[in-house]
Amino acid sequence: GQQLNQSPQSMFIQEGEDVSMNCTSSSIFNTWLWYKQDPGEGPVLLIALYKAGELTSNGRLTAQFGITRKDSFLNISASIPSDVGIYFCAGQEGTNAGKSTFGDGTTLTVKP
């Protein structure tokens, strides 16, 4: 099956800094999804991407669907303490397949 490589595995940054993380796949995806998971909770959908090259923002978060359709990037600008958590990328091969393959996650720590 497809493999998703997410990097970096963890990040320790100062409040106010920008953050960038990415996922690469061995397969072409039709949909990329980015989630955040806080301790003790389920993942929450941040951004969904559907077209190669697409750039979508959600507040301070911006994600891009790579033009090769095998990668995606998530950027967080001007980080704040509540950005702490685990960020997961997820990809889907089919259209409306619903089944997602998840990356291993990026654990973000923000120091005030």
Place this chain on the structure above:
Amino acid sequence: SAVISQKPSRDICQRGTSLTIQCQVDSQVTMMFWYRQQPGQSLTLIATANQGSEATYESGFVIDKFPISRPNLTFSTLTVSNMSPEDSSIYLCSIQGAQGTQYFGPGTRLLVL
């Protein structure tokens, strides 16, 4: 998006026993999924649960170990059978939203002693 609830939110169980996890959605959905998240790990799909048909299991997961019910379009259950400590995980219910999006319940935290 729909509101997804899971019961129980957490449990501690003895090895050899079984636990049934419930997932309730506040609207009708076609596709529901069950994921497992082992400690410190990512999410792994267990099975797809469709109303009116048997669940479709992913490689490495079998119906005898993880029987699933989907009696209607708003409810599903996952049973973890004959548990061992290796089954200690977070079990997450998920639904398919519009345009391939997926939304997750809060999870059930299971510890098997």
